[in-house]
Amino acid sequence: MVAEGLRKRYGATTALDGFDLSVPAGTVYGLLGPNGAGKTTAVRILSTLLRFDGGRALVAGYDVARQPERIRDLIAMTGQYAAVDEILSGRQNLVLFGRLYHLRPRAARQRADELLDRFGLADAADKSAREYSGGMRRRLDLAASLIRTPQVLFLDEPTAGLDPRSRNQLWDAVRELVAGGTTVLLTTQYLEEADQLAGRISVVDAGHVVAEGTPDELKSRIGADRLEVVVHDAADLGAAAGIIREICLATPAVDIDVRRLGAPVTDRVAALAGVMRALQDAGIGVEDIGLRRPTLDEAFLHLTGDRVREEVAA
Template sequence: MTGTTEAVILAEGVRKTYPSRSRPSLDGFDLAVRPGTVHALLGPNGAGKTTAVRAMATLVRFDAGRVRVAGCDVASESRRVRERIGLTGQYAALDEVLGGRRNLEMFARLHHLRPGAARARAAELLERFGLADAAERPVRQYSGGMRRRLDLAASLILDPRVLFLDEPTTGLDPRSRAEVWRAVRDLVDRGTTVLLTTQYLEEADRLADTVSVVEAGRVIAEGPPEELKRRVGGSRVEVVVADPSEVDKAAEVLGRVCGAPLDVDPDTQTVRAPVGGRGSELAKVVRALDEAGLEVEDIALRRPSLDEVFLSLTGRRTGEGEG
């Protein structure tokens, strides 16, 4: 068993090239996840996040490197690793025809719980994830959020030490997304280590203690979300002026209130400037623009997108160095 300070997931120099692809999916992937934390892999589609998760969850045999999860080697002790992990993939991996209870009982039986214990565990998890009322309904009638919650519950039969979540909220509406986030935080409170992948900066920011930015099969930046956001430059205010001739004047006002760097686009009559995340700064900008007598067509606070994270970390937009 590993000590508490040691990494519960440790990947070193993992390489994987699928036979059908020319570029490696993992190209020297390194990762260390501390126990009891939420660690996010953030990256665009095709960055290698899913392959990384599948490699760490014993599903992909990699070409080179070493992965240890919960004290066991993924390649040589896969069965032991499987007893200690849970995985929730991009699609809800459930039996659509069976009800929620039957699904959980089946997975519990396959975790080698005795029938009675399987029934008890299923009932407990249904209760905990707010699915007791829908227990007998076939899963194909569940909403997206309910499926994800049941999917999560199915990964938690044996209270795994490490839970892998591959894009847990992709395709969910905001309410379902909040439900999943709440469930994940609850798990971490109970001591589970969570490794999740996401394309959403906001999700990484909300959930993760540490974020690793993944591109082209390796980690290109890592740190707490705060630090990452600082490097990216945080939120920006975006002002669209009504009169094209006033773009320069707006730039001058924003420069005075917000400071550099300004992003001026005369074609769309838009000026962007960095601001803190708080609304009070936006109010300050609005006042300054008003005092200068500028007619504003649109003003908005924009959080940095994944694209901007990449732009500031790598100097190019997502998807550019590919192919």
């Protein structure tokens, strides 16, 4: 999947302004950004639901502007809200989708049974979908998207509102799809989700990509790993800071209120072992000590911080 210089305007509002994307086949690719950054517009264009004003896009090797019908035969989409009929049972929902995809009745029933088993819904297959939990509905919705195994699957906020167990079950289902060769474009507000699933991520802001890379590459943008120490007695902060400065070759940041010191490190294990020994030799009591990697949340705020803070303030 490729997008080059996509542009889209809604009246005086620019939704996409030179949006670029390159998604390797058979991977999960994350699309992150603040509200209004252009993520949904990009997904609607790539899934042939919206015309664009400029640029070029290819999905599964076909041109989005000139060959949308070919693309629609090869893609599927799971939106933020489960699109299932609550009156019908889980099995009836899937058979209905199968018939809409022009499967013969017997083939539709067979495919429905395969998907119910695959997504752990076989025991509830004949229950009304209104009796399903939120996680079960999301799995049923994803199963409906896979009546015909798509080459490309668009996932828009797939685990919104799910409990941790249901979220993990859906993550496992996505990983299984990718292992079978499906390409997944994931938009999510849960940065942990992108960190868990996506091999590469694009951060979108103001209609264009402001950063792209693996989760670890994006995290590295905000600095190295850090050593953090919490001492028992605030009176020891000065001595502890001197030890950390000498071993880590960096001036530590000191938070007096919580008696915490932190400094960037390069050789993680050596720094941790050296500081622990030196603090012990100096008789400085330690409440907590450890190494900490930057999180994807921190990288996201670093890359889009001003706009996110403005939204929170508003």
